[in-house]
Amino acid sequence: MAHPVQLGLQDATSPVMEELITFHDQALMAMFLISFLILYALSSTLTTKLTNTNITDAQEMETIWTILPAVILILIALPSLRILYMTDEINNPSFTIKSIGHQWYWTYEYTDYGGLIFNSYMLPPLFLNPGDLRLLEVDNRVVLPIEAPVRMMITSQDVLHSWTIPTLGLKTDAVPGRLNQTVFTATRPGVYYGQCSEICGANHSFMPIVAELIPLKIFEMGPVFTL
Amino acid sequence: MLRQILSLSKKHPSLMPLFVFIGTGATGATLYLLRLALFSPDVCWDRNNPEPWNKLGPNDQYKFYSVNVDYNKLKKERPDF
Numbered sequence: 001m002a003h004p005v006q007l008g009l010q011d012a013t014s015p016v017m018e019e020l021i022t023f024h025d026q027a028l029m030a031m032f033l034i035s036f037l038i039l040y041a042l043s044s045t046l047t048t049k050l051t052n053t054n055i056t057d058a059q060e061m062e063t064i065w066t067i068l069p070a071v072i073l074i075l076i077a078l079p080s081l082r083i084l085y086m087t088d089e090i091n092n093p094s095f096t097i098k099s100i101g102h103q104w105y106w107t108y109e110y111t112d113y114g115g116l117i118f119n120s121y122m123l124p125p126l127f128l129n130p131g132d133l134r135l136l137e138v139d140n141r142v143v144l145p146i147e148a149p150v151r152m153m154i155t156s157q158d159v160l161h162s163w164t165i166p167t168l169g170l171k172t173d174a175v176p177g178r179l180n181q182t183v184f185t186a187t188r189p190g191v192y193y194g195q196c197s198e199i200c201g202a203n204h205s206f207m208p209i210v211a212e213l214i215p216l217k218i219f220e221m222g223p224v225f226t227l
Numbered sequence: 228m229l230r231q232i233l234s235l236s237k238k239h240p241s242l243m244p245l246f247v248f249i250g251t252g253a254t255g256a257t258l259y260l261l262r263l264a265l266f267s268p269d270v271c272w273d274r275n276n277p278e279p280w281n282k283l284g285p286n287d288q289y290k291f292y293s294v295n296v297d298y299n300k301l302k303k304e305r306p307d308f
Contacts (some may be wrong), residue, residue: 059241070248086294 001136001193002166010167013192013213014184017169019083027076034072087169090183093151097142101154101161101174101196104203108142122206135205136193141212145219146186154180162197165211171197186213262291 002010012018098109102119110116123137144150154163156174163182164171172182194209236243264270268280268289276282283289288298 059239063241063244066244066248070244081292082294085290085292088290089294089296091296 001133012169013167013186013188013190014169015187016083016087016184017167019086020169023079023083026079030072030076090151090181091149091185093149093183095145095148096151096153097144098153098155099142099163099174101156101158101163101200101207103158103201104196104207106161106163106207106209107157108140120210122208133193136195136208136210138208138210141191141210143212143214143219144186145216146189146213148216149183149185151181151183154182159200160198161200161207163194163209164197165192165194165209167192168211170194173198189213189215259291 009017009021009024012021096112098107098111100107100109105122106120108118108120118140120138120140120142122135123132123139125134128134128137152163152170152172154172154174155178156176158176160176161174162171163174168184168186170182170184172180174180190213192211192213194211196204196207196209198204200207232246236246265272268283271277271279273279286299286301
């Protein structure tokens, strides 16, 4: 989950998110360098005593400042497209879970091995235990295994919602009448939070998603199937 | 327009990089749009083949660039129809 006054992305819990963070850092570094160069050029233009009102053209400089930005943009675009296509890959998931958005809660269906279906409502602030996170905790978390590709099939029963877990690099719209698919592989156990990311009415801010990722051996023993 | 580009480049050769990059970008965008129009399984031109999105093969690659998955080498685990 995010901590107060957080500026950057949350730590990655899946390989795709690691790639996204690396790309974000590289692109941001390029942007900072260019911005500081422009800031320096601007300030030196405004404070210099060397002025000449008869300059007409500067072909060499113009050539350089056409080619260099184009090259920089290509160097940013190629990794970006690679990651874009990587997020689309379905690498033989071992487990499929359905997530259905309602106003204003989520329903999770584990129908691969048996028929577990449950709702996940936000815990109202009056029901929080000490140490719980306000507006982020739910009564029933989605329990998932780590280190196994998990396929999430996401849809909605009424209006648009969006199923999001930033630390896994997931954001998939829940569209009524449509089934969207996303696949992820978590690398470490823990409890990860996300919030509905498509405006869906009065309680849009109050339908969070909590994924509890546990080791595969414990998940296989089946505690999640006893509600 | 091509003649105008060539005549301008002779007078101001420093304009060449601009034409190269803009030309590459526009050509690339048009080619990708043509690829989507002609080869995307979501698009249908042929009245005799009305639903190409229902006739996809399991070992074909439909995306433009595949990073990790080699679609030709995927195991085919489902029955033939």
